Amino acid sequence: xxxxxxxxxxxxxxxxxxxxxxxxxxxADLRCHAAIIxxxxxxFLRPVANVICAAMLSSLRITNPTVIQNRNxxxxxxxxxLAIQARDPEGARAAMxxxxxxxxxxxxxxxGEMTE
Numbered sequence: 001x002x003x004x005x006x007x008x009x010x011x012x013x014x015x016x017x018x019x020x021x022x023x024x025x026x027x028a029d030l031r032c033h034a035a036i037i038x039x040x041x042x043x044f045l046r047p048v049a050n051v052i053c054a055a056m057l058s059s060l061r062i063t064n065p066t067v068i069q070n071r072n073x074x075x076x077x078x079x080x081x082l083a084i085q086a087r088d089p090e091g092a093r094a095a096m097x098x099x100x101x102x103x104x105x106x107x108x109x110x111x112g113e114m115t116e
Contacts (some may be wrong), residue, residue: 004035005039005085007031007035007038007083008032008035009040009081010038011028011029011034012077013034014027014048015028015029015032015077016074019070019071020068025064025070026064029073030056032077033052033053034049034053034073039084059107063106078094079095079099080090080092080096083095
């Protein structure tokens, strides 16, 4: 709906303007994901959105501790947001796959360093 698209856009805008404020950035990132989950109307994901966001909160504090990581994250989220705003499910799916691949690499790098 238009209000769901607005919630996603507002959360994304907050991410973009808070790149240098780690706590505000993480809050906006979580709101962005929660808004996307809610807008999906996915009967499986909506009930577990809080669990997903709690796991993301723990991860983001480790994977996004600097402005550089946040800037990269905004660029990836921008592609997702633009596709969603255009109501382009294939574009959103492709942008989300790129985001997931990037985060998989970041997590492997960060957690690999933590275990060494």
